[in-house]
Amino acid sequence: MRGLRVGLTGGLASGKSFLGIAFESFGCFVIRMDELGHQVQQPGAEAYDAIVREFGSSILNENLTIDRRALGREVFANPLRLDALNKIVHPAVRDKAQALEREFFSHSPKGIAVTEAAILIETGSFRDFDRLILAVCRPEQQIARAMARDGLSREEVLDRLARQMPLEEKKKYANYIIDTSGAKEDALAQAKAVYERLKNL
Numbered sequence: 001m002r003g004l005r006v007g008l009t010g011g012l013a014s015g016k017s018f019l020g021i022a023f024e025s026f027g028c029f030v031i032r033m034d035e036l037g038h039q040v041q042q043p044g045a046e047a048y049d050a051i052v053r054e055f056g057s058s059i060l061n062e063n064l065t066i067d068r069r070a071l072g073r074e075v076f077a078n079p080l081r082l083d084a085l086n087k088i089v090h091p092a093v094r095d096k097a098q099a100l101e102r103e104f105f106s107h108s109p110k111g112i113a114v115t116e117a118a119i120l121i122e123t124g125s126f127r128d129f130d131r132l133i134l135a136v137c138r139p140e141q142q143i144a145r146a147m148a149r150d151g152l153s154r155e156e157v158l159d160r161l162a163r164q165m166p167l168e169e170k171k172k173y174a175n176y177i178i179d180t181s182g183a184k185e186d187a188l189a190q191a192k193a194v195y196e197r198l199k200n201l
Contacts, residue, residue, distance in 0.1 A: 003111040004198060005101070005128065009120040010135030011167050012160055013145035015180030015187060019135050020116040022191040029104040033117035036093045041066050046092035054084055076160060090123070112198055121173050122165055131201070133194060134174035136167045137181040 008023070008030075010016045017032075024030045040047040043064055051066060052059070059070045075082040101113050114133075120126045137145075139161075146157040171177060176194045180187045 002105045003109060003113060004201060005130050006112060006114045006198060007120045007126050007129035007132045008114050008116040008135070009118065009126070009132065009170070011142060011164050011170070012118070012157065013142045013149060014137050014167060015135040015178070016116050016118070018180060018184070018187065019133070019178060019191050020114065022188055023112075023114045023195060026192065026195045028112045028114045028195070029101075029108070031097050031100050031113065031115045033093055033097060033115060036096045037089055038068075040089060040092040040096065041068075046096075047089050050088045051085065054088065055081075076156075076163070079163075082163075094125075112195075118164070121170050126173055131175045131198065132173060133176045133178060134167070134170055136171070136177055136179050139167075141181060142167075 006028070008016055008020060020030045020032060039045060041051060042048060048066070051071070055071060055074055059067055059074060061067045071085070075085050097115060101115075104111060104113055115129070117125070120129075120132070126132050142161065143154060143157050146152055146160070147154060150157075152160075176197070178187060178190045178194060
């Protein structure tokens with residue numbers, strides 16, 4: 001027997017991380033794919049050598065760590081390069097996530113594991129989960145939040161948003177939609193209500 005596998009997704013700066021922290025506080029085990037993506041790109045980690053072979057030493061910092069901004073500039077303007085990066089990183093991240101999930105369910109067989117990731121729907125990975133939660137907010141909020149959080153220009157944010165499936169389109173795949181447009185307390189209340197429903201499945 002295993003517990004419940006839940007996907008948590010959304011668009012750029014739509015509130016996924018905030019909701020991930022909330023579900024963790026309710027007692028869920030949260031797997032953050034973005035963090036795992038950082039881990040597998042560290043020197044000596046699973047994806048590091050293949051990334052450097054593919055993209056060259058110009059993406060490295062002086063201490064030989066990968067300069068994520070430089071790598072981002074290389075791939076976000078070029079879908080083929082982004083695809084090449086994803087083919088290196090995604091399998092390593094998926095293996096790491098599955099190992100974490102197996103370990104969690106081995107000692108919490110009735111627990112809830114929440115996997116937080118931006119492109120669960122685009123990659124088709126949403127089908128691997130029992131339920132899917134979507135974080136949404138107004139487009140202008142996405143832009144403002146991403147600019148403030150990531151130090152990006154408005155044009156850079158719009159470019160990244162253009163490469164993601166629109167939130168409106170993602171809604172048709174979701175079992176639960178949490179709107180983070182308003183006060184944090186409101187989003188937390190919605191998350192709590194979803195958690196109570198998940199517990200009772």
